[in-house]
Amino acid sequence: MKKITIGEAARRSGVKVPTVRYYESIGLLPAPSRSEGNQRAFEPADISRLAFIRHARELGFEIEAIRTLLTLQDDPHQPCASADAIAKARLVEVEQRIRSLMALKAELETMVEGCGHGRVGQCRVIEVLADHGQCTHSHH
Amino acid sequence: MKKITIGEAARRSGVKVPTVRYYESIGLLPAPSRSEGNQRAFEPADISRLAFIRHARELGFEIEAIRTLLTLQDDPHQPCASADAIAKARLVEVEQRIRSLMALKAELETMVEGCGHGRVGQCRVIEVLADHGQCTHSHH
DNA sequence: TCTTGTACCTCGAGTCGCTAGAGGATGTAG
DNA sequence: CTACATCCTCTAGCGACTCGAGGTACAAGA
Numbered sequence: 001m002k003k004i005t006i007g008e009a010a011r012r013s014g015v016k017v018p019t020v021r022y023y024e025s026i027g028l029l030p031a032p033s034r035s036e037g038n039q040r041a042f043e044p045a046d047i048s049r050l051a052f053i054r055h056a057r058e059l060g061f062e063i064e065a066i067r068t069l070l071t072l073q074d075d076p077h078q079p080c081a082s083a084d085a086i087a088k089a090r091l092v093e094v095e096q097r098i099r100s101l102m103a104l105k106a107e108l109e110t111m112v113e114g115c116g117h118g119r120v121g122q123c124r125v126i127e128v129l130a131d132h133g134q135c136t137h138s139h140h
Numbered sequence: 141m142k143k144i145t146i147g148e149a150a151r152r153s154g155v156k157v158p159t160v161r162y163y164e165s166i167g168l169l170p171a172p173s174r175s176e177g178n179q180r181a182f183e184p185a186d187i188s189r190l191a192f193i194r195h196a197r198e199l200g201f202e203i204e205a206i207r208t209l210l211t212l213q214d215d216p217h218q219p220c221a222s223a224d225a226i227a228k229a230r231l232v233e234v235e236q237r238i239r240s241l242m243a244l245k246a247e248l249e250t251m252v253e254g255c256g257h258g259r260v261g262q263c264r265v266i267e268v269l270a271d272h273g274q275c276t277h278s279h280h
Numbered sequence: 281t282c283t284t285g286t287a288c289c290t291c292g293a294g295t296c297g298c299t300a301g302a303g304g305a306t307g308t309a310g
Numbered sequence: 311c312t313a314c315a316t317c318c319t320c321t322a323g324c325g326a327c328t329c330g331a332g333g334t335a336c337a338a339g340a
Contacts (some may be wrong), residue, residue, distance in 0.1 A: 005307095007316065017317090022298060037306045039317055052270050059244055059269075063297070073266050080263035084255045087265045091248040098241050101234055104199050108231040112224065123220035125227045126213050129199075130192050147287060157288090162327060177335045179288055203326070 003035065004042040013050035020050060028053060028067060061090060143175065144182040153190035160190065168193060168207060201230060 010017045023029040029049055032040045049070070056066045065086050072083050111125040150157045163169040169189055172180045189210070196206045205226050212223050247268065254264025 005317075016299085018299065019297085021318095026297095035306090037317085039306070048270065056269050057297090059247065069266065069269065072263075073270070080255060080265065083263050083265040084252065087248055087251045087255070091245065091252060094241055094245050094248060098238060098245065101238050101241065105231065105234050105238065107199065108227055108234060111227045112231060123212075123223050125220065125223040126209065129196050129209065130188065130213070145287075146289095156328085158328060159326085161289095166326090175335085177288085179335070197326090 004044070004047065006040045006042070009040075009042045009047055009050060012047050013054055015050045015054050023050070023053060026063070028063065028070065059090070060094065061086070065090070144184070144187065146180045146182070149180075149182045149187055149190060152187050153194055155190045155194050163190070163193060166203070168203065168210065199230070200234065201226070205230070 004012075006017055006020055009015075010020055013020075015023070020029065024031055029046060032042045032046060035041050052070070052073070053066055056069060061069070068086060069083060072078055072080065107128065111128045113124070144152075146157055146160055149155075150160055153160075155163070160169070164171055169186060172182045172186060175181050192210070192213070193206055196209060201209070208226060209223060212218055212220065251265040251268045254268075
């Protein structure tokens with residue numbers, strides 16, 4: 001029997017130790033068995049699950065979305081429409097976010113280019129922030 | 141005397157009512173004078189300040205960065221190097237964020253395209269999430 | 281004038297997804 | 311046998327709000 005400690009599970013999955021415990025506490029990860037001295041003993045399947053969670057978090061999925069994804073994964077006979085819908089929704093969000101970040105980048109570039117390193121009175125950074133105050137911005 | 145209520149200040153600046161009170165509580169917005177019945181009475185300058193804050197928040201600046209920016213704005217004789225540095229740092233962050241979102245977008249597209257609307261067992265979405273678990277991802 | 285209804289007030293707690301610290305027990309290498 | 315890293319639980323904190331309870335103020339209509 002290879003017992004995997006929480007530290008090793010963390011190393012192998014790329015999820016930090018306190019975060020592993022946190023995921024267990026919110027029910028994303030099943031509570032593992034314990035050693036004599038009450039220390040968690042994980043199994044390889046738990047590492048995969050953690051890696052799955054980590055990857056999904058890196059992709060920006062919310063915990064509740066991941067919970068759904070994991071439920072689906074646990075029963076491979078279910079139709080994958082839900083998984084597809086979650087991924088599609090996320091894709092739309094990401095595309096929107098990219099668009100607004102591009103606009104933002106342009107705006108920041110204007111600011112930085114315009115700043116002549118003089119006094120704040122003539123500073124583009126401050127000016128741009130203040131002047132666009134009234135502009136109707138699209139909300140995320 | 142035109143007295144601006146918190147509701148109107150919120151409408152004009154695009155900041156929500158509880159958020160206006162929150163900004164006051166953390167000292168981003170000076171505490172306005174009060175009416176007979178203890179209601180906040182804002183002035184036009186407060187609306188500009190709120191709009192400034194809102195715009196900066198939309199651009200992703202953190203509250204502490206905005207606090208610095210506002211301090212600079214309050215004294216236009218200071219050199220604008222700090223404002224410039226804040227904007228530049230933010231620009232670098234934004235560029236990084238765009239790059240990682242583009243990678244993410246590509247990955248989500250792979251998932252969604254591969255999904256044949258069958259059973260979860262063959263679902264690309266789940267598969268990509270699980271398979272890339274071991275991949276060495278660049279951290280943001 | 282009275283009443284209705286909306287907007288306002290304060291205060292405390294909740295949100296998300298962790299992260300940090302205290303204070304102690306366990307496991308391992310030399 | 312002694313260090314010392316790693317583990318345990320528990321509570322509290324982070325940023326930036328957001329919500330709800332319980333109560334007060336104000337403008338408009340009957």
